Amino acid sequence: DQPRSRGLGDVYKRQVQNTEVARHWYKKAAIQGSEAAKNNLKTLLLLNNSAVKVRQPKIASGGFGDVFKGTYNGKEIAVKRLKSEDQLTQEQLEEFSHELILMAVFEHPSLVAIYGYTKLPLQLVMEFCHKGSLDVFLRSISRSDLPWDMRYKMARQLAEGLAYLHENNVVHRDIKSLNVLVDSHVNAKWADFGLSKIKDQAETKLAQSNSYGVAGSLLWMAPEQVKGKVQCSRKADVYAFAVVTVSYTHLT
Numbered sequence: 001d002q003p004r005s006r007g008l009g010d011v012y013k014r015q016v017q018n019t020e021v022a023r024h025w026y027k028k029a030a031i032q033g034s035e036a037a038k039n040n041l042k043t044l045l046l047l048n049n050s051a052v053k054v055r056q057p058k059i060a061s062g063g064f065g066d067v068f069k070g071t072y073n074g075k076e077i078a079v080k081r082l083k084s085e086d087q088l089t090q091e092q093l094e095e096f097s098h099e100l101i102l103m104a105v106f107e108h109p110s111l112v113a114i115y116g117y118t119k120l121p122l123q124l125v126m127e128f129c130h131k132g133s134l135d136v137f138l139r140s141i142s143r144s145d146l147p148w149d150m151r152y153k154m155a156r157q158l159a160e161g162l163a164y165l166h167e168n169n170v171v172h173r174d175i176k177s178l179n180v181l182v183d184s185h186v187n188a189k190w191a192d193f194g195l196s197k198i199k200d201q202a203e204t205k206l207a208q209s210n211s212y213g214v215a216g217s218l219l220w221m222a223p224e225q226v227k228g229k230v231q232c233s234r235k236a237d238v239y240a241f242a243v244v245t246v247s248y249t250h251l252t
Contacts, residue, residue: 019044023104026041027105030101052079052123054079055071059132065081070125072125082123099194100114102170103193106165110158111161112127112129112191129182131183134178138177138248150186151248151249153187158180162237171196171236172193172196173237174194175244176244219243222240
């Protein structure tokens with residue numbers, strides 16, 4: 001007798017029994033826009049609150065909430081804790097969910113890694129970068145503390161991370177020194193993907209994200225973007241990346 005062939009559905013069910021395999025499949029499907037895959041991925045990323053230990057005081061703050069240092073299963077982490085849900089708009093909750101999925105789907109050494117999230121309170125649990133944002137790091141050192149080979153290394157790391165996003169059709173849309181984190185080995189990593197969009201979404205409409213009606217931060221924006229003449233694009237990301245690079249290659 002010939003062995004009975006299994007359908008793709010049977011094969012898929014067997015594969016998703018393994019968490020890592022399931023995560024791989026859900027990521028691939030999420031990139032294609034599957035809402036079911038995104039929801040399943042969120043289920044896999046949900047962490048046990050008791051395993052996430054948050055330390056006081058907070059190390060950063062913003063309109064979304066606060067950032068704390070902590071530990072998760074013995075590993076140092078950064079915890080982005082949102083305000084209580086009744087203080088958040090629907091748009092902010094969607095931004096949180098969007099950032100969670102993007103950080104989980106796209107993995108690269110030059111992107112801050114995510115470990116998962118918790119509910120009650122609503123928190124993103126991420127890789128901890130000891131030296132903080134690039135902006136804070138640059139304010140804490142002098143030119144002699146950052147030799148040219150290190151500046152080149154950071155520029156290359158950020159360029160590779162941005163190229164990876166663009167190759168996967170993701171436009172960051174909020175590139176600035178505050179959204180670059182520096183780890184203990186002075187490796188630079190992109191962070192904060194709340195405004196990021198898949199390329200087709202980013203280029204079909206302007207996001208109402210600030211008083212000028214465009215997404216991003218003014219000091220790092222291309223002039224034509226500030227004027228509202230162009231929509232968010234990879235070109236706008238590259239311009240902002242150049243501004244970030246100048247901030248530390250011309251450090252005095």
